[in-house]
Amino acid sequence: MNVQFINPFIIALVNVLKTMAQTELKPGKPQKKSDPKAFGDVSGLIGMVGTDLKGSLSITFDESLALEIMHRMLGEKPDKINEEVADMVGEIANMVCGGAKMTLSEQGYDFGMATPVVVTGKNHTINHQVDGPRMILPFISDAGKAYLEICFDK
Amino acid sequence: MNVQFINPFIIALVNVLKTMAQTELKPGKPQKKSDPKAFGDVSGLIGMVGTDLKGSLSITFDESLALEIMHRMLGEKPDKINEEVADMVGEIANMVCGGAKMTLSEQGYDFGMATPVVVTGKNHTINHQVDGPRMILPFISDAGKAYLEICFDK
Numbered sequence: 001m002n003v004q005f006i007n008p009f010i011i012a013l014v015n016v017l018k019t020m021a022q023t024e025l026k027p028g029k030p031q032k033k034s035d036p037k038a039f040g041d042v043s044g045l046i047g048m049v050g051t052d053l054k055g056s057l058s059i060t061f062d063e064s065l066a067l068e069i070m071h072r073m074l075g076e077k078p079d080k081i082n083e084e085v086a087d088m089v090g091e092i093a094n095m096v097c098g099g100a101k102m103t104l105s106e107q108g109y110d111f112g113m114a115t116p117v118v119v120t121g122k123n124h125t126i127n128h129q130v131d132g133p134r135m136i137l138p139f140i141s142d143a144g145k146a147y148l149e150i151c152f153d154k
Numbered sequence: 155m156n157v158q159f160i161n162p163f164i165i166a167l168v169n170v171l172k173t174m175a176q177t178e179l180k181p182g183k184p185q186k187k188s189d190p191k192a193f194g195d196v197s198g199l200i201g202m203v204g205t206d207l208k209g210s211l212s213i214t215f216d217e218s219l220a221l222e223i224m225h226r227m228l229g230e231k232p233d234k235i236n237e238e239v240a241d242m243v244g245e246i247a248n249m250v251c252g253g254a255k256m257t258l259s260e261q262g263y264d265f266g267m268a269t270p271v272v273v274t275g276k277n278h279t280i281n282h283q284v285d286g287p288r289m290i291l292p293f294i295s296d297a298g299k300a301y302l303e304i305c306f307d308k
Binding site for chain 1: 197199200201202203204208209210212237240241244245248265266267268269270271272273274275276277278279280281282283284305306307
């Protein structure tokens with residue numbers, strides 16, 4: 001796993017939340033994930049397929065953070081995660097993956113993006129099944145935590 | 155959404171569970187999914203990317219069925235869903251998607267498969283974000299229920 005592959009996703013996530021939801025995400029220390037748990041309440045997932053590489057991305061939010069992003073982006077704040085929040089999380093995953101895809105393409109790494117899938121469920125866990133090492137990138141904000149995982153099979 | 159795209163996945167899922175785990179899955183009535191919930195405890199997800207189509211697949215199992223498949227495939231039956239069960243569910247998703255990919259390729263539809271992601275969490279829900287209609291395919295077995303969803307953006 002190459003840092004060159006990871007940074008564009010981190011930058012895209014921070015930018016998307018800053019511009020779309022005026023929310024500052026502070027990156028924590030990247031961790032090699034031996035316990036395969038991204039703790040959270042709502043996750044956006046996207047599969048990535050290129051000629052030379054394939055992988056998967058997930059962005060997992062605490063409920064409190066997902067609801068606050070909804071509030072800041074759209075002005076409404078539901079009591080709990082509903083279909084609109086799920087759609088928003090899928091759209092964030094799409095924008096983050098799309099932003100990183102553009103940067104990586106300029107560096108000669110091309111991949112196609114699958115359609116997003118959103119998972120909801122209190123304290124669900126996400127397990128990326130790749131042969132290589134798995135990295136989990138924690139982020140802290142004023143409204144709760146988020147986790148970004150990007151895994152490539154190379 | 156074309157039946158031609160769906161059937162190879164159904165056939166692959168039934169075959170994989172019959173040959174690998176001696177488990178007979180009986181397909182129920184396919185349903186247009188207006189409420190975006192695949193109810194279940196462990197899900198395997200795979201993104202699919204082709205030149206003309208992209209989409210996502212999920213296979214969701216009741217805990218009881220996932221544990222019994224584990225028992226029949228590997229001879230051991232854990233008390234609850236653990237990392238080995240998650241790996242097995244990812245592998246099943248991989249085999250089902252790979253089988254359908256082969257059939258669809260013979261029909262002129264080619265796509266690449268992303269790496270599998272497995273979600274665990276009691277009663278989590280899966281929400282495929284595609285523009286087209288979403289279909290949910292229920293299956294019944296002697297050990298519990300499973301749900302297959304295949305969504306394509308065309």
